[in-house]
Structures are given as C-alpha cells and as structure tokens.
Amino acid sequence: MPVDARVVVIPQEAGAGPEVLDVALPEPSGHEVVVKQYASGICHSQLHAIHNPRAAPQVLGHESTGEVVAVGPDVTGLAPGDTVMVTWVPKDQASARxxxxxxxxxxxxxxxxxxINVFTWATHTIADEMFVVKVPEGIDVEATCIIGCAVITGAGAVLHTAGVKAADSVAVFGVGGVGLAAVAAARLVGADPIIAVDLAEEKLAFxxxxGATHGVNASDCDPVEAIRALTTDEQRFDILRQPLRGVDFAFDCIGHQSTMEQIHQATRSGEFGQSRGGTAVLVGVPQRSLELDTLHLFIGERAFISSLGGSCEPAVDFPRFLQWHADGDLDLDALVTQQYAIDDIGQAVDDLENGRIAGRSILVFD
Structure with a gap:
C-alpha cells in the first residue's frame, strides 16, 4: 500500500528554493524498496543541483540511515524491519551491472x-535495492548517515582511488565533511605528514x-609553496638534480578551478630514474574545465586522477567504516556538527552555502 512521506523538492524554476511536500510513495515494484528514514546527510554537491538549470523538479539527498518498511517482489536480501543505509553508489558488482x-x-x-538514482531528504524514500545496504541493528543511526557519501567519498579516495600507504605524505585541500574523512583515513593508514589546507583557522584546528599533522591557511599564504616547504627531501632529486618537494598525494575535496590547479602543483616530482612522481586526486565535484601545466606533469612523472564515490563498494566498505566509528577511529559524532529538522531545510542549505558548517550537517527525522 502507498506510504505517506514528507519530501524536500527543488522546483524546476531557476532560483527557487527547497519546499517540503506531502507525497504518497507508491507500493514498491520490481527491485524497489521503501525505507523509513532516521537521518540524512546534507552534501555540498547538492548545491550544484539547486543552482544549475533543471528540466523538472528534483528530489535530492544521497546518504541516509533507515528501516525497510516494504520491498518489491524481485528484492533479495532485504526485508521489512531491516536496518539499512541508502547511498548513491551501487552496493556491489552484481548490482552495478x-x-x-x-x-x-x-x-x-x-x-x-x-x-539520478536516490533521494534521502525525506521522511521516507523509495529506491532500487542496488542503493540500499543492510547493516547491523543497534548502530548509531544519526551520525552514521553520512557514511553513504561523505565518508566513502573522502576515505575511499585515500584507501581505494589513491591507495595511500604508511609514511606517504598527503595534502587535503578543503576540510569539510569529505576532507575530514580523507584526513581520518590517511591517519589510519599511517600517512605522514598529513597537511590540511583551508581558508579558516578554526577548520584547520578542527x-x-x-589526524592532520599540519594546517595551511590558504588565505594567508601560497599553499603550494607552504606544502613544498614542509616536504622538502634533501636526499632525493628530480631530473634537474633539485631536491624533491611536494606530497605523494594531494586531494582536492572542493573542485574549484584554483584548488584543482594547486593539487597538481603541490605533488612532488619523481626521483629521476628511481620512482614516479606524486598523484593529484580530484574528489570534489568540478564546475569548470581545467588546463594543466603538462610540462610539470610530464617532467616529474606525476599523475592527475579523479575519484567518484571514493571508488568504494558499499557492501564491503560500509561495515569497515561502521567498525571504525564503533572503535573510535572515525569520530562521526564530532564530524556531524549541525542537525536540522526537515522543515528547516532552507536554513540548512543557506548555512552550508555560506560556510557556517564546520564538518557535516544532517537532517534528523522524527
């Protein structure tokens, strides 16, 4: 039978803000699952959807925790009463195909x-089972709702896309929710140093x-030169016989044109004849094209790659990140710095857009 839900909708009209509507979700068919939601993350990437032109109204949000209330006839492995997490990444290889x-x-x-795939800014949602992951009962259903995007995107970029290892040097540009997850993952694998780059001292302290070992305030200095100064290696040399300077991995968790350029410049050259250079990893959603200094890329044998959803497989990675949280290795309670009710979504979006969220904000549903 249909399920009554309250859903945040972004109207089609340009410049229109979010509205909260009462909607009847249909009975699930095929592979569909209806989920009563506990909490949903509020991701910065959703601001792009709000501000960009759209051909129809949109429903947003792509990370949440909840409980299954109904399943379609083709659903396997999920049943009413299951505690689940909803994400925007197919949960396993079979689902992805x-x-x-x-x-x-x-x-x-x-x-x-x-x-495109799911919506979680709602008291209830309906989604294809490929985006719904069963998790243990009794989890912290509020703080863990951000695993489905913020954590997999940031931590996954470190673990999977880049493959950071112990003693690798790391710089993370933009230490909001995604960037902080990247910092935490870098600490857990033993990276050193871990350099956080942002525009506010309070965010760098946070x-x-x-796990950040150093903070670079990009409003006070050239962050590339600051990173190079922190990572000069007088024992190894590039093709010009100059000491190596720069990090093994630089992550852009923002996606601005300036930060995309900076992560490229902040990576070290390869040790000529001995090793390849560093890797710049684009994690934040870019809104403009980028022209790279290809000589810098070529002569140092550097790499510039991207990470979508942290290259994660949620069915495998969600249990790992839940365990990190349970063990105190990933403090999601600290990472969630603001909570809102669904009727306050307009304020939540305004706070996010104007830089008033230190970590990650969430919607909590009754």
Missing part, C-alpha cells in the same frame, strides 16, 4: 520530480582532531 534508470516521483499536484 544491472541496468537501472532515473528515479521519477509523482508529487500529487501534476508535477513529476526526478533524481582537522587536527581527525
């Missing part, structure tokens, strides 16, 4: 809202709680 499709939600007033 099954063709899904854009989600369409009838709003009841003649309009149809769309989403990053040290998660």
């Amino acid at each position: 099954r063709r899904g499709g854009p989600l369409r939600l009838e709003l009841g007033d003649g309009r149809t809202a769309t989403s 990053a040290k709680r998660f």
Whole structure:
C-alpha cells in the first residue's frame, strides 16, 4: 500500500528554493524498496543541483540511515524491519551491472520530480535495492548517515582511488565533511605528514582532531609553496638534480578551478630514474574545465586522477567504516556538527552555502 512521506523538492524554476511536500510513495515494484528514514546527510554537491538549470523538479539527498518498511517482489536480501543505509553508489558488482534508470516521483499536484538514482531528504524514500545496504541493528543511526557519501567519498579516495600507504605524505585541500574523512583515513593508514589546507583557522584546528599533522591557511599564504616547504627531501632529486618537494598525494575535496590547479602543483616530482612522481586526486565535484601545466606533469612523472564515490563498494566498505566509528577511529559524532529538522531545510542549505558548517550537517527525522 502507498506510504505517506514528507519530501524536500527543488522546483524546476531557476532560483527557487527547497519546499517540503506531502507525497504518497507508491507500493514498491520490481527491485524497489521503501525505507523509513532516521537521518540524512546534507552534501555540498547538492548545491550544484539547486543552482544549475533543471528540466523538472528534483528530489535530492544521497546518504541516509533507515528501516525497510516494504520491498518489491524481485528484492533479495532485504526485508521489512531491516536496518539499512541508502547511498548513491551501487552496493556491489552484481548490482552495478544491472541496468537501472532515473528515479521519477509523482508529487500529487501534476508535477513529476526526478533524481539520478536516490533521494534521502525525506521522511521516507523509495529506491532500487542496488542503493540500499543492510547493516547491523543497534548502530548509531544519526551520525552514521553520512557514511553513504561523505565518508566513502573522502576515505575511499585515500584507501581505494589513491591507495595511500604508511609514511606517504598527503595534502587535503578543503576540510569539510569529505576532507575530514580523507584526513581520518590517511591517519589510519599511517600517512605522514598529513597537511590540511583551508581558508579558516578554526577548520584547520578542527582537522587536527581527525589526524592532520599540519594546517595551511590558504588565505594567508601560497599553499603550494607552504606544502613544498614542509616536504622538502634533501636526499632525493628530480631530473634537474633539485631536491624533491611536494606530497605523494594531494586531494582536492572542493573542485574549484584554483584548488584543482594547486593539487597538481603541490605533488612532488619523481626521483629521476628511481620512482614516479606524486598523484593529484580530484574528489570534489568540478564546475569548470581545467588546463594543466603538462610540462610539470610530464617532467616529474606525476599523475592527475579523479575519484567518484571514493571508488568504494558499499557492501564491503560500509561495515569497515561502521567498525571504525564503533572503535573510535572515525569520530562521526564530532564530524556531524549541525542537525536540522526537515522543515528547516532552507536554513540548512543557506548555512552550508555560506560556510557556517564546520564538518557535516544532517537532517534528523522524527
């Protein structure tokens, strides 16, 4: 039978802010699952969806915790009563290779809202089972809701996309929710140094709680030169016989044109004849194209790569990150710095857009 839900909708009209509507979710069919949600993360990337042109109303949000209330006839491995996490990344290889499709939600007033895959800014959601991961009962259902995007994106970029190892040097540009997860993962694998780069001293101090060994305030100095100064190696040399300077891995968790350029410049050259150079990893969603200094890339044997969803497999990685939280290795309670009710979504979006969120903000549903 249909399930009544309250859902955040972004109208089609340009410049229109979020509205909260009462919507009847249909009975699930096929591989669909209906989830009563406990909490949902508020991701910075959703601001792009709000501000960019759209062909129809949109429903947003892509990380949450909840409880299954109904399943379609083709669903396997999930049942009503299961504690689950909803994410935007297919949970396993088999799911990823099954063709899904854009989600369409009838709003009841003649309009149809769309989403690429899921929506979690809602008291209840309906999603393909490929995006719903069963997790143990009794988890902290509020703080862990950010695992489905913030944690997999930041920590996964370190663990999977880059493959950071003990003693590797790391710089993380932008230490919001995603960047802090990257910092925490770098600490857990034994990276050193771990250099946090941001524009506010309070955010840099906060990053040290998660494992940053140094903070660079990009509003006060050239962050590339600061990173090079912190990482000069007088025992190894590039092709010009100059000491190596720069990090093994630089992560851009923002996606601005300036930070994309800076992570490229902040990576070290290869040790000529002995090792390849450092790797710049684009994690934040870019909004503009980038022109790289290809000579810098070539002569130092550097690499510039991207990470989408931290290259994660949620069915495998969610248990790992839940265990990190349970063991105190990933303090999600500290990472979640602000909570909102669904009716306060307008304020939540404004706070996020204007830099008033130190870590990650979430919606908590009754």
